[in-house]
Amino acid sequence: MTLEKAKHFKKRKSLHIYHFIIGFITISVLFLTTKWSWISSILLSQQIKPSSDDGDMLQLKHIFHHGTGPKNYKLHRRLDITPEYLFKHQDYFTQLTQNLESPEVNINSDNLDQIYQQSDWPEIHHGKNPFDIELPFKKNPGETIRLKERNTPQFIESYLDYARDVRGDAHILNRINLEWIHDEIKVPNVTDRDTVVTLATISSNAYVRYPKSDDEKKKSDWIDLGDWDPNRENSDINFGWDDIGLRGHVFVSRDNKTVVIGIKGTSGAGLPGGGSDETGGNDKTNDNLLFSCCCARISYMWTTVCDCYEKTYTCNQDCLERELRKEDKYYQAILEIYRNVTDLYPPESTDIWVTGHSLGGALASLLGRTFGLPAVAFEAPGEMLATRRLHLPAPPGIPKYMENIWHFGNTADPIYMGVCNGASSTCNLAGYAMETSCHTGLQCVYDVVTDKGWSVNLLNHRIHTVIDDIILTYNETAPCVQQPPCRDCFNWRFVAHDDDEKDEPKLPNPLRSSTLKTSSTTTSKSIFKSTSQSSLQSTSKTEASPTSSSVPSHEEPPKKCLERTWYGWCSKWGYDDDDDDEK
Template sequence: MHLPVLLLCTLFPSSFPRTDAPQHPLVAPKPLPAELKLSLRHLHAISGANDVVFADAAQPASIWSHSNAHSLRTRTTRIHRPRSNEAFQSARLSSLREQKSTSIDWDEDDVEAPDVTDRATLLELAKMTSNSYVLPSDPLWYDIGDKWTNNYPFGWEPDADGFRGYVFATEDNSTVVLSIKGTSAPFVGGGGPTVRRDKLNDNLLFSCCCARAGWSWTPACGCYSGGWKCDEGCVEQALQDDSLFYPIGVNLYNNITYMYPSANIWLTGHSLGGALAALLGATFGAPAVAFEAPGDRMAARRLHLPSAPSNLHITHVFNNADPISMGTCNGPLSSCSIGGYAFDSHCHQGKRIVFDTVGKRGWSVNIRSHPIKVIIDYLLTNGTWAEEDGSELPPLVDEDEDCMECYSWEFGESKNNSVSPSHPR
């Protein structure tokens, strides 16, 4: 089986630039146009050994025609990036292992980010996100032209079970968009070989205590202490497993910066993929747009991500009839619980665009409001939504600083520093 180009990017020390190097070019890149056109460049996935792997997408001569490209509007956004990723990770691990707070230096930059106040831009990002679930040959792939071939087997074979997605880039490689696949689960109309690992990551990142929802459940980790008590340090340690998607995402981002050293990198994703995009955006100071993602603030805290002076470069887009984004898909009779998932978190990082589909459309809170296709077909497609003032999008607002979750639980100190996640079989 032949691929045009195959890059196996494993994180050996010799494979990447120094990790204490600045996370942005020393020479400012040339200004970006107000509208960008991007095309598919790479498929990304994880091998059985948890290595990041890429397959280049075949590109016919007509690649840059209007019908073959995604068009995105940009706006200048001020962001804070860690001056050194090595210092960032060192501070994170020091906080995790020693409960020691270490200050790090942040660089304040004005970068071109997606214009999240523009409906058409959000629609294009949502389509990229939707496509991360399927191959270009799938009928569910949103048509962006005839440049895609069917020969993309690497990392997308039927038995592949890892982290998946696509890399889109502008013609001059000045901007790259990393699209990350979210949860594939039967109860939201999905499925496939990634279900097991998706579920483990969901239950570790977004449940109050290892998805311990009842005597019949197999918890995601062994941190439950009886009653409504949980060993918080134990949960934090469980999240450090290298086979989980956050550390894999960090490696993936490093691969992208190695392949495109001067590019402005954006992140997007849906559901679990959206939360991972937001967590990576917080880690690297990269613009991120997440669709229908569970609350990611608790996960950021448990991962001990150092807090930047501002995280306004992260935007969450969801509707309030989606129980996963709202953190209510967790009761004993909920679709999520029946499927073995516990989505307890609802506090998000950064800004939010929340469609009031319950109040303005009369939708009931239901898992059927969660798929990315709902956002695309019913909320972002031209003419499908209008606010009272005639605008096409709800306002961009901050998360409530007093947002609370898991208030019924009592969290204690770690008693087991060698805990590992309980990988479901």
């Protein structure tokens, strides 16, 4: 080998070694980079938890009971579901969980009361304690338009009273100048099947019986929120279950930023132990008041739930509206339950949702509409008629998607579809006048009649059937769409008899007599002491007409209302410049 070839060979060898080293270094760097990225992702996944927007868990924290009926409507209690409470009643919960796994007996599908008395806890949760179960959910960003003063004490109630007194006359109500605000809120992800199942489970949970014992009358776990005194000699700790009342089961997320109120539906649809000792009688009264055309007057054989029926297909509208707003009825009860929930969880910093099944779903929808809360109802009867009779506030022109009210139902449920009516219907035979079919918000309907060949049957109204046999058997949740134009009770005539004051509230009336200056002003200040007067002043002070004043005396001309509160009461009487010129 010549010297030149030796040098060339040595040079090539050095070049190969150099390329090998460079390649080795490059591969090593790539490997270490990839490896570290993989290791970092594992470490990061262990440290970072999903945000509340992506998912969280809900757990039962409180049960609220509000009394209803002529005697108990002022009673209100709260039960906190703490670890100490769960430990104290662990034997009861063990027995309860075992009972929930009992096989369902054969029942008559034509007997609505018997259906209401069966276990309704979903099969997917068999073996789980309803009092400490954790339920997953997801929420989405949303938006709504709602009243700015909705959480001011007595604001909503006073507005509804005034709206009822003027019969919902838009011309008069527009003078109030209600202040609406656009809010960015969090709403339940109704396209996520697990979230829908969770809300349906909370609706079912509202039927669950809580532990009770007669020997604990002096040491009840309940907290008094009203006129109930646990230390009174004849006090009954079973109030709210054995006695008439409405329940709300409150679930709270781990971060305390989301609260879901599950409102109990018609009793009997709950868990073992339901039946004659439940609140079914009062539930039926409110069912018949909310969902019938006129006090559940089907025929001469019926006992009506109010005295508003006048003659064949003729009903007193003013009477109906007063009945719905009575303190001993369910609508007023859910308003007070909501107020007590917001005492614990301020609505300014908490996402509050409402849900319920059947009657509970309709009440959830009414509550959601009243305060601008997201509401998800399951198999609820049509509540649009009750919404209008209550004159619930709604911003003008709000699109359906911003109402944030969703009604889940199925085409084989005669109550949801509004076909369980008529003299020969099962509902009628059981004493229920379910005559409405129109819903507010969006309808999310599973067409099981077409998809599964089901027949219309009352058994398909049960919440556990909805969860186990419908929602969980579909790959996706039902699409939510607007209901076509709908009208309830089209063949009824609704009348009023105070024609002399059809455009104004009943006396004492601030639009009529200057002699009412003192009383109306005093009432105004006492009711709305905490309300922002700047946002509620009416612009109608110059709209008073001569016909709305009392006959002027010979001594002085009649005074004019110079300022009014938002609901129409005159807060200042006197003469303006024009009156002085006329004098």
